[in-house]
Amino acid sequence: MNSxxxxxxxxxxxxxxxxxxxxxxxxxxxxGWLLSLPANSLMLLFLVGPILAVLxxxxxxxxxxxxxxxxxxxxxxxxxxxxxxxxxxLKNTMIYVAVVVPGSVALGLGAAMLIEAGQHGKAFYRAxxxxxxxxxxxAMSIVWQVILHPDFGLINLMLKELGITGPNWxxxxxxxxxxxxxxxxxxxxxxNLVLFLSGLMAVPSHLYEAAEMDGASSAWARFRLVxxxxxxxxxxxxxxxxxxxxFQVFDTVQVLTQGGPNKASEVLLYTMYTEAxxxxxxxxxxxxxxxxxxxxxxxxxxxxxxxxxxxxxx
Amino acid sequence: xxxxxxxxxxxxxxxxxxxxxxxxxxxxxxxxTLVGPSGCGKSTLLRIxxxxxxxxxxxxxxxxxQVDQLRPKDRNLAMVFQSYALYxxxxxxxxxxxxxxxxxxxxxxxxxxxxxxxxxAEHRNREMETKVNQVSxxxxxxxxxxxxxxxLSGGQRQRVALGRAxxxxxxxxxxxxxxxxxxxxxxxxxxxxxxxxxxxLGTTFIYVTHDQAxxxxxxxxxxxxxxxxxxxxxxxxxxxxxxxxxxxxxxxGSPKINLLPAIAGAGGRINVCNQPLRIATPDPLVQxxxxxxxxxxxxxxxxxxxxxQGRLAYLENMGAEFIAHVxxxxxxxxxxxxxxxxxxxxxxxxxxxxxRIKPKHALLFNDQGRRIESCKLHQEARHEFACA
Numbered sequence: 001m002n003s004x005x006x007x008x009x010x011x012x013x014x015x016x017x018x019x020x021x022x023x024x025x026x027x028x029x030x031x032g033w034l035l036s037l038p039a040n041s042l043m044l045l046f047l048v049g050p051i052l053a054v055l056x057x058x059x060x061x062x063x064x065x066x067x068x069x070x071x072x073x074x075x076x077x078x079x080x081x082x083x084x085x086x087x088x089x090l091k092n093t094m095i096y097v098a099v100v101v102p103g104s105v106a107l108g109l110g111a112a113m114l115i116e117a118g119q120h121g122k123a124f125y126r127a128x129x130x131x132x133x134x135x136x137x138x139a140m141s142i143v144w145q146v147i148l149h150p151d152f153g154l155i156n157l158m159l160k161e162l163g164i165t166g167p168n169w170x171x172x173x174x175x176x177x178x179x180x181x182x183x184x185x186x187x188x189x190x191x192n193l194v195l196f197l198s199g200l201m202a203v204p205s206h207l208y209e210a211a212e213m214d215g216a217s218s219a220w221a222r223f224r225l226v227x228x229x230x231x232x233x234x235x236x237x238x239x240x241x242x243x244x245x246x247f248q249v250f251d252t253v254q255v256l257t258q259g260g261p262n263k264a265s266e267v268l269l270y271t272m273y274t275e276a277x278x279x280x281x282x283x284x285x286x287x288x289x290x291x292x293x294x295x296x297x298x299x300x301x302x303x304x305x306x307x308x309x310x311x312x313x314x
Numbered sequence: 315x316x317x318x319x320x321x322x323x324x325x326x327x328x329x330x331x332x333x334x335x336x337x338x339x340x341x342x343x344x345x346x347t348l349v350g351p352s353g354c355g356k357s358t359l360l361r362i363x364x365x366x367x368x369x370x371x372x373x374x375x376x377x378x379x380q381v382d383q384l385r386p387k388d389r390n391l392a393m394v395f396q397s398y399a400l401y402x403x404x405x406x407x408x409x410x411x412x413x414x415x416x417x418x419x420x421x422x423x424x425x426x427x428x429x430x431x432x433x434x435a436e437h438r439n440r441e442m443e444t445k446v447n448q449v450s451x452x453x454x455x456x457x458x459x460x461x462x463x464x465x466l467s468g469g470q471r472q473r474v475a476l477g478r479a480x481x482x483x484x485x486x487x488x489x490x491x492x493x494x495x496x497x498x499x500x501x502x503x504x505x506x507x508x509x510x511x512x513x514x515l516g517t518t519f520i521y522v523t524h525d526q527a528x529x530x531x532x533x534x535x536x537x538x539x540x541x542x543x544x545x546x547x548x549x550x551x552x553x554x555x556x557x558x559x560x561x562x563x564x565x566x567g568s569p570k571i572n573l574l575p576a577i578a579g580a581g582g583r584i585n586v587c588n589q590p591l592r593i594a595t596p597d598p599l600v601q602x603x604x605x606x607x608x609x610x611x612x613x614x615x616x617x618x619x620x621x622x623q624g625r626l627a628y629l630e631n632m633g634a635e636f637i638a639h640v641x642x643x644x645x646x647x648x649x650x651x652x653x654x655x656x657x658x659x660x661x662x663x664x665x666x667x668x669x670r671i672k673p674k675h676a677l678l679f680n681d682q683g684r685r686i687e688s689c690k691l692h693q694e695a696r697h698e699f700a701c702a
Contacts (some may be wrong), residue, residue: 209366210399214478215416217387225412229403 006034051293057286059132064280076287086288089259089266092229097246099181100188104242107185108192111243113227115193116200126197129190137187141255144183145170148256170256173264180265183252192238199234203227240303244296290295316377316485316518317342318363323372325358325542329638332358334542336372340486345512345519349529350539351565355520357490359539363520365389365486376485387417392479396491397470400463400478407446407459410477414442417482449477452514476511486518492530507532526566530554538562560683563606569637571677572612576605583691584678587644591621592673592691600686603659604679609637609652611675614661618667624649629661637659640669 016068058076081087115125132140147154148169156166169179207226216225228235250269253259259266259274262302276285317423318340325333332355340346348356360648361367363374365386374381381389400409407463415424417439423429430439450456453473463471472492479487489493492508493501509532524528529536537547542613546558557563564569576586582595586605595603617623624642639648649669653661662668680686 151375204397204399206395206397206399207401210393210395211416212366212386213364213391213393214413215387216412217385221416225416229401230405268485 054286054289054293057283058290060283062283064276064282069283072283076284079284080287080291083262084247085266085271088263089268089271090291092250092264092266093268095177096184096249097243099178099244100184100249101239101242103181103185104188104192105238107189108238109196109231109235111189112193112196112200113223116197126194129193131190132187133190133194137251138255140187141183141252145256146163146253148179171261173261176257176261180249180252180256182258184246184249188242192242195234195238198250199231200227203230206293236303240299243299247292247295247299315649318377318486318518318520319373319375320359320363321373321375323359323362323374324370325355325362325367326370332542333369335361336544337539338544338547338593340518340520343518345509345521345532345534346521347529347533347536348539348551349519349523349526349536349565352524353526354539355542356524356539360488360490360522362522364391364393366393390485390615391488392435392482392484392486393488393490394475394492396494398463398475398492398495400471400474402463405460406450406474406477409441409463409474410446410449410463410481413478413482416549445481446477449481452480453477453512467506468496472496472504476508480515484521489519489521491523492521494523494525501528508532525584527568530566538565555676556685557606558685560604560606560679560685563677565681567608569609569650569652571606571608573647574605574607574645574649576603576678578603579603584676584688587620587642587653589622590591591671591676593671593676593678593688595678596687596689596693600680602681603686604681604683605671606679607671607675609650611671611672612649612651613670614638614640614651614653614657615668615670617666617668619670621671622649623666626661626663626665626667629658629663631658638667640667642669666694 017254059071059073060069061072062076074309111125111129115122118125148154148156150168150171153166153169155169159166167175170176185225203226207230208222211222211225214225216222248269249267250273253265254273257265259270269292272285272288272292275281275288320336320338320340323333323336324331325343336359350356350358353697358367362369365381365384369382369423376389376391401412404412419429423432423435423438429435442641445458446459450459455470455473455477455478458466458470458474463474466474472495475492489508493504496504505528508519508521512532521532523526533550535547535549536553538553540561546553546562548556551563554566557566559572564573574586576591579585579590580602582598582600584591584593584595584603584605591605592603622642624640624645626638627641627648628639630637630639636653638651638653638658638661640651641648651669676688678686678688
């Protein structure tokens with residue numbers, strides 16, 4: 001504005017020139033919106049739309065295939081509060097997240113540091129650890145089913161050699177959830193490892209040298225002083241992604257246990273699936289989905305609001 | 315006592331030799347500069363002294379004790395890195411205090427929160443606080459203590475890096491091109507500050523740089539390295555006036571020394587472009603030589619009194635002086651002549667001009683580049699071809 005109408009700025013009174021310029025600015029803004037309209041409308045339709053639809057559905061009594069529906073307010077949510085299956089699956093999901101997230105993050109970080117410190121075969125180890133991430137979990141679940149079979153499964157056969165009678169991994173109510181956690185960690189470690197590896201490569205080597213000169217000679221001291229703080233942004237990203245993925249656990253439950261025995265491995269997404277596609281109670285499933293989305297959204301917000309500021313230093 | 319002795323040091327990376335037979339004694343309290351072009355091995359040598367890299371052969375001792383097997387931490391040296399290497403997640407205060415915490419505290423005393431409850435924690439914290447305050451006062455960074463490195467300018471980071479090195483009074487400071495990331499003006503300023511700091515502390519400084527001006531202005535002694543070899547170790551004055559190798563003469567000094575191909579004629583008399591000069595070599599076996607003469611030891615003169623004649627190709631106005639570039643037929647590079655302002659203003663581009671070389675300051679190098687003796691021929695003895 002200065003270059004066009006310097007006097008007007010000084011007098012703080014709009015002149016013809018400045019009004020033209022203002023008009024041009026508005027015009028440009030309008031053009032911007034118009035140009036991004038296709039992208040914005042597609043985003044609303046395909047990303048925000050379904051979420052709003054689910055939210056709306058959860059306040060109705062609609063069931064798949066029905067012609068009409070009625071608004072029932074918070075009835076679905078009230079039913080959820082008294083539903084044992086829901087509480088059970090929420091609790092199991094929480095346990096699953098609480099085991100898989102720290103487990104796969106710690107193992108991923110540890111393996112990444114070992115691979116980074118090694119001299120040879122970095123690419124090989126990276127590829128091997130990444131295999132479970134690339135393989136379809138449904139297919140891998142079938143392999144796990146064979147491995148975990150109580151009579152001729154690999155694990156129990158090996159235990160037998162040692163003189164131990166192995167448990168029935170997938171039918172034991174105490175064990176089943178943790179077996180699923182183990183498979184979850186196995187699947188997620190490779191992904192975290194690759195992310196941590198890229199993070200480790202980005203740590204400037206002169207920081208390690210400075211730490212060495214400053215007297216941080218033990219591996220732990222170097223880790224505390226340099227590696228861990230410098231991996232902050234990556235660790236945060238890995239934590240959030242792993243948490244969201246852990247909340248989404250479904251494939252292994254569907255193939256291996258169907259939530260059993262006796263709901264011992266019932267998880268949120270599996271509850272949602274059975275409610276929607278076996279009992280056709282679409283609106284109730286929508287309410288469960290809203291609860292699920294709430295947790296995912298909460299994690300994302302936590303990341304953005306509180307943690308992100310503390311791990312970026314510049 | 316922090317005399318540092320380097321004996322017969324060799325370093326190879328695979329088949330590549332980067333350091334060859336380095337022998338160097340650094341006195342207690344000395345400011346020694348390792349200078350050389352990039353890739354000459356000076357940083358590697360510094361890192362070997364620090365213990366960050368290990369030598370292939372040879373020994374290093376600090377204060378009379380051999381340290382070859384010691385880790386960097388146990389050599390009691392401090393290092394300032396070219397990139398400063400400050401911990402970006404820690405404040406300036408925490409950065410400076412890190413060497414104290416790491417060295418003087420056991421791991422359980424360093425634990426967050428719990429460490430403060432350990433016996434003696436308050437005393438230790440107060441002691442560290444005092445040291446940090448002393449250092450920050452000396453470097454004038456007191457107002458920056460609670461900021462993170464990311465919020466500081468290059469010069470401020472530089473000071474913090476110095477502070478982190480100083481805080482625990484090491485036996486010697488190792489500095490790896492600490493000024494090369496600063497802008498030109500600040501670099502000149504920090505040059506003086508580091509030199510003053512050295513005077514104040516009286517500790518041994520080993521300073522690596524590729525900038526000959528830094529080496530000349532700051533050091534007690536300069537160690538000039540090239541291609542992994544130590545060519546000369548001497549005071550700035552000595553290395554400038556008396557280079558032992560043509561590469562040393564070429565590296566030190568700005569503008570560069572004039573190097574003229576020459577031939578030793580009868581009686582050792584030096585000829586440049588078939589013009590006999592008033593310089594001779596006493597060695598009768600020498601034939602082709604290189605004559606080195608610094609721009610301030612060449613003067614412009616009238617034709618009749620001149621050694622060589624040429625055309626004034628370019629005139630650089632440096633403010634306090636002029637640098638004249640004279641194209642002499644038969645020489646590939648122009649001869650640089652330093653002249654004062656009055657003379658400079660009288661000169662015209664493209665004019666024919668004569669130059670005179672001051673024989674007393676002429677340096678002769680043989681075909682291997684080693685320095686050889688030279689002497690001045692007296693004016694009246696001009697036709698007798700004898701050394702004065």
